[in-house]
Amino acid sequence: MNSKKHYFKLILISVGTMILSYGLSLQQNQYLSTTHYWIPSLFFLITTLLSNKLLTKGENESKEFVFKSLAMSMGRLLICMIFVFIYSLLYKEQALAFTCHFMIAYLIFTVFEISFLLKYIKQTN
Numbered sequence: 001m002n003s004k005k006h007y008f009k010l011i012l013i014s015v016g017t018m019i020l021s022y023g024l025s026l027q028q029n030q031y032l033s034t035t036h037y038w039i040p041s042l043f044f045l046i047t048t049l050l051s052n053k054l055l056t057k058g059e060n061e062s063k064e065f066v067f068k069s070l071a072m073s074m075g076r077l078l079i080c081m082i083f084v085f086i087y088s089l090l091y092k093e094q095a096l097a098f099t100c101h102f103m104i105a106y107l108i109f110t111v112f113e114i115s116f117l118l119k120y121i122k123q124t125n
Contacts, residue, residue, distance in 0.1 A: 013109065016108075017105050021037040025037035032100060034101060036098055039087075040098075040105035041105055043083065052113070065121070
């Protein structure tokens with residue numbers, strides 16, 4: 001797979017998500033107003049890079065790849081829940097708004113990662 005093209009798309013998604021979060025954080029709303037709007041975009045940029053590196057490394061046998069994909073998804077979800085929980089304990093007044101921004105970024109990056117994996121599977125077969 002063309003890695004330069006993939007990294008360019010990943011950076012575009014990250015910047016777009018950060019701009020969306022910034023725009024939403026300017027709203028005077030308890031569900032969206034937070035000063036830490038940039039953290040979810042950075043978190044998902046790093047986790048997406050790591051998970052894609054781990055998934056595309058090694059053998060591409062279909063049963064093993066499916067198991068690795070499911071394990072990475074479950075691990076990523078667990079790390080996300082722990083991250084949001086720790087943030088909620090540290091910044092109680094902004095926890096709800098941060099969680100909303102985090103879920104928006106989670107959805108965007110999950111769609112991007114699934115599309116990457118589908119293209120990767122198609123190319124290896």
